[in-house]
Amino acid sequence: MRAALLIAPEKIEIGDVAAPVVAPTEVVIAPSRVGICGSDVSLFRGYRKAVLPLIPGHELVGRIVEVGSAVTGLAVGQRVVVEPNYPCGACRFCLSGRGSICPEKVSMGVTTAGALAELVAAPARFVWPVPDSISDEDAATIEPLAVAVHAVLESRASAGDTVAVMGCGAVGLLIAQVAVQQGMRVLAHDREAGKLAMAEALGAECPAGRNLAALWLDADVHTVFECAGAAGAVESAIASAPRGSQVILMGLGDKRVEIEPFRLVREGVRIGSSLIYDHPDDFARTIEMVALNALRPSAIVTHTLPFASAEKALFVASTGEAGKVHIAM
Ligand SMILES: [Zn+2]
Ligand SMILES: [Zn+2]
Incomplete structure (x- = not known):
């Protein structure tokens, strides 16, 4: 599959990599739109260290193309967003509802392959269906809104x-x-x-x-x-x-x-x-707020670039003047 690979600081290469193999508890999603986050910019600029090459991106909307054997309640073709930080669910912070500060938290696009690719895998319990009434632009902005x-x-x-x-x-x-x-x-x-x-x-x-x-x-x-x-x-x-x-x-x-x-x-x-959001309540209420028409988070999007221009999108997002930068996949 095609993927945007961060191969060195300030260097993104569009290349071919192996497609994700779905685990029993995961789904595989084909992203249609991905937002660029400040943390993507930090990785891109080399301020934040990661194991390279890395596929960045964690603010996405897309459709499910494959469902793991143990997953219930999600189906191929469903339009979804991902809550891209996965707290362990078992430590004392997670058990008290503060998964946002879980020390074992895994983050898509930082410690696992991200969304700037044809396909991305995510644990099913962090995958949220979104109604068709929410546009792709708004849906891809749900994560920072949360x-x-x-x-x-x-x-x-x-x-x-x-x-x-x-x-x-x-x-x-x-x-x-x-x-x-x-x-x-x-x-x-x-x-x-x-x-x-x-x-x-x-x-x-x-x-x-x-x-x-x-x-x-x-x-x-x-x-x-x-x-x-x-x-x-x-x-x-x-x-x-x-x-x-x-x-x-x-x-x-x-x-x-x-x-x-x-x-x-x-x-x-x-x-x-305050750091990110707590699983699962914050994502649930955020999606509801957008679905009920009360919020249009895509109002902050100033640039939308094609997937082939992923490197340029990261440069644009690094400038002080850009609002949210989106990549149309
Ligand atoms: Zn983000
Ligand atoms: Zn935890």
């Missing part, structure tokens, strides 16, 4: 609250979309004017020209979602979070940051974090 849905849920912010989003990449934009849809006021911050325009189109406000601390105090911000990851952004999110609020760290920055415990403790500012 990250946003999980984060908003973790924040316990609700209708009428004001939240701030630092960093309007895909996850920041999708958090803005989810929060607006749930009746929250959203203040969005980014250095790129194009990203702010996208946030505004999703219903966020993009105030400029005032210091964050004053702005967030005035707006009575309940939660700051820190989605940029850059040390400076993390520091200013924490330093500017108003009395009684919380900062949820989502950006995967690896630089150390400075905080001032005195102010945080005295003013009751809490710092938390």
Whole structure:
């Protein structure tokens, strides 16, 4: 089968590889659309180490072409999306409903062959049928949307609250979309004017020209979602979070940051974090939110490229200006 192989940093080759052999508990899917994630870009750029060659890609929609002998409830021809992180299901985190932080988690396109190929295998229990009313564009954006849905849920912010989003990449934009849809006021911050325009189109406000601390105090911000990851952004999110609020760290920055415990403790500012989603509830509720027409996550897609241009798609996704980049298979 044809596959996009990451053979070296910044080098993708379209080549022929052996098709996946379906295990009894798996299905094989023919992807029709695949989204490029920040983690794909990290692998592509060589920031994140993996065993090469690797087929990247984990944000997909496609049709089932083969069903393992032990699988029930899924059939050839069904249109599906994949929840591409597979927690072990047996450790104490999984057993308490926190599969997102399972240390044994396996990730499609990182530790197993990914979706930028004619065919990809996935464990059946992480494969979700999607109704035909959801477009391919929206379906391929369900995985990052689930990250946003999980984060908003973790924040316990609700209708009428004001939240701030630092960093309007895909996850920041999708958090803005989810929060607006749930009746929250959203203040969005980014250095790129194009990203702010996208946030505004999703219903966020993009105030400029005032210091964050004053702005967030005035707006009575309940939660700051820190989605940029850059040390400076993390520091200013924490330093500017108003009395009684919380900062949820989502950006995967690896630089150390400075905080001032005195102010945080005295003013009751809490710092938390949110990573991907918990199996199976977050995917179930995310698909339902899209199916009920409440959310159109494909609003953040700015580029769609053909499969043959996979390498170019990864370069485009690496630039600061692109929103979500999709590959039509
Ligand atoms: Zn992703
Ligand atoms: Zn586990």
